Amino acid sequence: MDIPQLEDLGDVSGKSVLVRSDLNVPLQYDDDLDASIIDPFRITSSLPTLDYLIKNGARVTVCSHLGRPKGVPDPRYLMAPVRNYLKAIYPEIEVMENVRFNKGEEANDPEFVQFLIAGQDLYVNDAFGVSHRSHASVVGPPKYLKSAAGRLLSKEVNVLSGLLEAPKGPFVAIIGGAKVSDKIALIRAIEPKVDKILIGGAMAFTFLAAMGHSVGDSLFEVDLVEECKALLAGSDTLVVPIDFLGLQSSIKFGRGESGADPVSLGEDVPSGFRGLDIGPKSIELFIAEINHAATILWNGPMGVFEDDRFSRGTLAIANAVAESGAFSVVGGGDSAAAIDAAGLAPRISHLSTGGGASLELLEKGDLPGLAALRHGLVL
Ligand code: 3PG
Ligand code: MG
Numbered sequence: 001m002d003i004p005q006l007e008d009l010g011d012v013s014g015k016s017v018l019v020r021s022d023l024n025v026p027l028q029y030d031d032d033l034d035a036s037i038i039d040p041f042r043i044t045s046s047l048p049t050l051d052y053l054i055k056n057g058a059r060v061t062v063c064s065h066l067g068r069p070k071g072v073p074d075p076r077y078l079m080a081p082v083r084n085y086l087k088a089i090y091p092e093i094e095v096m097e098n099v100r101f102n103k104g105e106e107a108n109d110p111e112f113v114q115f116l117i118a119g120q121d122l123y124v125n126d127a128f129g130v131s132h133r134s135h136a137s138v139v140g141p142p143k144y145l146k147s148a149a150g151r152l153l154s155k156e157v158n159v160l161s162g163l164l165e166a167p168k169g170p171f172v173a174i175i176g177g178a179k180v181s182d183k184i185a186l187i188r189a190i191e192p193k194v195d196k197i198l199i200g201g202a203m204a205f206t207f208l209a210a211m212g213h214s215v216g217d218s219l220f221e222v223d224l225v226e227e228c229k230a231l232l233a234g235s236d237t238l239v240v241p242i243d244f245l246g247l248q249s250s251i252k253f254g255r256g257e258s259g260a261d262p263v264s265l266g267e268d269v270p271s272g273f274r275g276l277d278i279g280p281k282s283i284e285l286f287i288a289e290i291n292h293a294a295t296i297l298w299n300g301p302m303g304v305f306e307d308d309r310f311s312r313g314t315l316a317i318a319n320a321v322a323e324s325g326a327f328s329v330v331g332g333g334d335s336a337a338a339i340d341a342a343g344l345a346p347r348i349s350h351l352s353t354g355g356g357a358s359l360e361l362l363e364k365g366d367l368p369g370l371a372a373l374r375h376g377l378v379l
Contacts, residue, residue: 016120019124042353049152052151062086139371149373174321190297196238201302244266244267277303283313305338
């Protein structure tokens with residue numbers, strides 16, 4: 001992709017460089033609201049760019065969002081834990097306060113852009129996870145400063161765009177998650193380029209409804225049944241689950257719930273029940289496809305995996321992907337978290353730091369943050 005790289009900035013020694021990273025890591029809080037980092041993956045993925053700049057003598061200021069504080073300071077989303085983490089590695093680095101404490105960030109306010117770039121000579125966008133958002137810190141600075149993509153942004157873009165350009169077949173995509181409305185554009189975009197699309201998560205029920213199956217009280221999107229029907233009719237690419245684990249509709253589910261044992265359900269879910277994970281026969285069916293794939297793209301969990309009773313499908317797929325020997329790309333917060341929790345990250349070829357950003361790049365082939373770098377000051 002034709003975007004300027006760190007080397008294109010020339011000699012950065014003595015220069016002040018503003019780096020936009022995505023340091024939006026999951027946090028947990030103690031009773032005093034002190035936050036600690038649950039998983040530093042996004043921070044560690046951002047280090048190569050900082051390393052390059054610091055080793056080459058730049059004065060580095062990093063900015064990022066953390067959570068969704070809605071344009072006002074919020075004690076839950078202070079940058080302190082992230083700043084401490086980075087300063088322990090690079091004491092000389094400056095870490096600005098959460099850019100989303102200012103309404104100008106999401107509004108892409110030119111005044112906020114001026115505030116961000118004050119005193120800076122150069123700008124680096126390394127925030128892949130937020131490059132689908134036209135926010136001030138993502139799209140603003142390249143209009144005023146000589147700019148480049150950081151190492152993480154470049155790697156994400158190369159891997160994800162390369163995936164659809166010349167994938168080695170068989171190419172199997174695994175798409176899950178709750179809502180088919182979030183993934184339908186992705187399915188449409190990749191359908192002509194992949195051999196199989198394995199559909200998991202609650203979004204499978206909209207496809208099952210389109211095939212005439214009963215879905216009981218399972219989550220499904222009635223508005224999208226016709227669209228799913230059209231997708232199914234035109235292709236032999238889509239593979240939907242043939243069984244599920246679920247619960248009676250009156251029983252609670254979710255993180256920490258464990259009130260009742262899961263029941264086995266077939267591809268027709270009776271009324272009074274809902275499906276919450278793919279079942280053993282579906283796991284077997286999916287693994288058979290995964291095992292002969294040369295390229296795998298995975299986005300979205302197979303069930304309500306944060307409830308231990310319904311994590312089996314997602315974990316089985318995570319293991320199969322890791323063991324497959326295929327070139328594997330995993331994107332999306334939940335599937336990446338499942339891979340990470342299972343300790344499988346080192347066996348995935350590319351674990352993306354972006355959720356929405358990876359979906360949008362695969363769907364559209366471009367992102368506002370990339371366009372800004374391309375159209376900014378000509379180097
Ligand atoms: C993410 O968590 O997906 C990225 O950091 C982007 O965050 P956002 O969805 O709040 O814009
Ligand atoms: Mg998100």
